[in-house]
Amino acid sequence: MPRDEGLALYAAAVEAAGLGLPLLEIGSYCGRSTLLLADAARAAGTVCVTVDHHRGSEEQQPGQEYADPELADPDHPGRMDTLPFLRRTLASAGLEEHVVAVVGASPVAARAFGGNGGGRFGLVFVDGGHTEEHAQADYASWVPSLAPGGLLAIHDVFPDPADGGQAPYRVWTRALASGAFAEVARQRSLRVLRRVALGH
Numbered sequence: 290m291p292r293d294e295g296l297a298l299y300a301a302a303v304e305a306a307g308l309g310l311p312l313l314e315i316g317s318y319c320g321r322s323t324l325l326l327a328d329a330a331r332a333a334g335t336v337c338v339t340v341d342h343h344r345g346s347e348e349q350q351p352g353q354e355y356a357d358p359e360l361a362d363p364d365h366p367g368r369m370d371t372l373p374f375l376r377r378t379l380a381s382a383g384l385e386e387h388v389v390a391v392v393g394a395s396p397v398a399a400r401a402f403g404g405n406g407g408g409r410f411g412l413v414f415v416d417g418g419h420t421e422e423h424a425q426a427d428y429a430s431w432v433p434s435l436a437p438g439g440l441l442a443i444h445d446v447f448p449d450p451a452d453g454g455q456a457p458y459r460v461w462t463r464a465l466a467s468g469a470f471a472e473v474a475r476q477r478s479l480r481v482l483r484r485v486a487l488g489h
């Protein structure tokens with residue numbers, strides 16, 4: 290995530306944390322964006338919940354565009370494991386105690402931890418799998434749990450297919466078409482929307 294997008298995400302997290310509710314991230318990876326949400330949560334006396342199976346997205350697998358050999362799981366050839374990197378990132382920043390790391394597939398975690406409604410989160414940041422299936426499942430699984438007035442942030446929104454995959458873009462259009470959200474900020478491929486009505 291480039292610096293300007295990170296700053297926009299941080300601003301959204303600081304505002305959302307003012308609701309006093311946990312902030313949710315889908316897609317921890319090695320913790321770069323988690324740090325931003327965690328610091329905002331720390332300042333507001335709440336926590337960041339970050340969800341990832343830590344096996345990488347399709348485009349991060351060995352041989353794919355965003356593969357990183359350093360993230361290979363030493364015990365399971367051909368698989369990656371970003372969990373140790375997330376832990377190190379949070380520990381180095383002194384933010385471990387402000388983060389609840391959930392290791393598992395996003396829709397499964399949502400079912401287990403009470404996604405699908407309830408208004409538990411002040412912010413939902415969607416940055417997990419970028420296939421249509423995963424991005425839409427993340428939206429359907431977690432966005433019902435975004436509190437009234439809370440913020441929905443979506444990363445990698447590219448209106449022009451020449452710039453990137455379309456799944457996050459379609460999640461963004463879905464949110465706007467629902468009538469439950471109004472856009473409040475955009476920075477490069479980051480979009481921030483406020484929940485202005487129930488629904489999703």
Ligand SMILES: C[S@@+](CC[C@H](N)C(=O)[O-])C[C@H]1O[C@@H](n2cnc3c(N)ncnc32)[C@H](O)[C@@H]1O
Nearest residue numbers: 316318321322341342345346394395416417418
């Ligand atoms: C683009 S990276 C997240 C980047 C991170 N937010 C940052 O800015 O540093 C996407 C992450 O989503 C995770 N992921 C992909 N599909 C998932 C799923 N269905 N459930 C849980 N995590 C998933 C991958 O393991 C990967 O770590």
